[in-house]
Amino acid sequence: MTDRKPMTLPRLAQMHASGEKIAMLTCYDAAFASLLDEAGVDILLIGDSLGNVLQGRGSTAPVSLDDMLYHTTCVRRGVKYAWVVADLPFDSYHVSKEEAWKSAAALVKAGAHMVKLEGGGWTTETVRFIAERGIPVCCHLGFTPQTVTSLGGFRVQGRDEAGAARIKAESMALVEAGAAMLLYEMVPAVLAADITAASPVPVIGIGAGVGCSGQVLVLHDMLNITPGRKPRFVKDFMAGQGSILAGVKAYVDGVKAGTFPVDAVHGF
Template identity: 90%
Template sequence: MTDRKPMTLPKLAQMHASGEKIAMLTCYDAAFASLLDEAGVDILLIGDSLGNVLQGRGSTAPVSLEDMVYHTFCVSRGHKWAWIIADLPFDSYHVSKEEAWKSAAALVKAGAHMVKLEGGGWTAETVRFISERGIPVCAHLGFTPQTVNALGGFKVQGRDEAGAARMKRESRELVDAGAAMLLYEMVPAALAAEITAESPVPVIGIGAGVGTSGQVLVLHDMLNIT
């Protein structure tokens, strides 16, 4: 794909607006980054899911910022065209906005184009602080793996009327705060489709039906390695 142009945030927004689907996969190293890039994947996500699929951990919570910086650097060395998103890991953005900025900046210095953080409305001011200073942010809502214990396990979120209303409200709050992308995990398909239809920014889904702007999968799951 030598004629391909690098993916940009405006291009992703255009794809969302036109209904062109966005393809996103997790990636953790240069070799797979090169392969997925050549295959035409739009977004490579350096996910803290590396704690599960690479480190053999039971959750993503133990993954460190240093882990994320290392794998972001590896992916950035292998890619040419795809948009690169890196997860802010657990305990790297929770204490203060300033801490969050430093964590996000470390990932950008390693090669990320955008950072992703988990949480609902309580992250709005953090999203604003980071995005106003020039780093694009993707807000991850619905099921948030870093807080699986607080959620009572791997459960679909937003099934009841109150939960659905809260997700719609938080989506608006986060976009108003500057989030340039939303990611919804394990939410009812109808809810995800409704949020996507109303959203001015791309909405990526995982376990959220086919009505979102695009889909993300864990690479190792797709390859049936895990």
């Protein structure tokens, strides 16, 4: 990959428009950032999932903005080519648009190319405020881990007509407000594929079927090193591989070829 160029937002939009699949993984440190870069991962997500896989917490809610800034700085030092997205953690963008901007700007200063926030509806004007000031925003819909309690647990979202209509309406409003990417977690494959086909921006899925523009998994899940039960949509890409690099390459190849994920598998 010596001729590889740094990923850009226009390039990601082009990939979406042409049907070229986008491979995304979570990443939390410089060493893995370098390895994932070498394996050809298009997007690295510094997810607040670090609360689960690095800190041993039961949810993402306790993760602080300082935690995210530290890990974003670490990841950015290891990246040459991938697009870097950082999560806005719980309670860092909820009080006001101005607070959200300050949190987003801090993550960009730490090295992020884009920030990600969860939810639709009330977030629309926050997305507009951030995007109009020059920071690309990814919007996470469907199952949103930061609000797992209000969702009643780890449940697939958008299964009924009303739920699907709400996700579609929120998606359209967020894109109109300036969202440059959408991410759907645990929604029916048919719904995600339908939205992706009509979306002017890339759509990344996790437990949302193969019809999305691309896929993301938690790195520790796909390497099968997360203790305990993992979501049913996760695949162990280390199986049969001789190295972590080979496992990550197998994931990238599966996403690019459209052989991962399996549409029938969504939830936990």
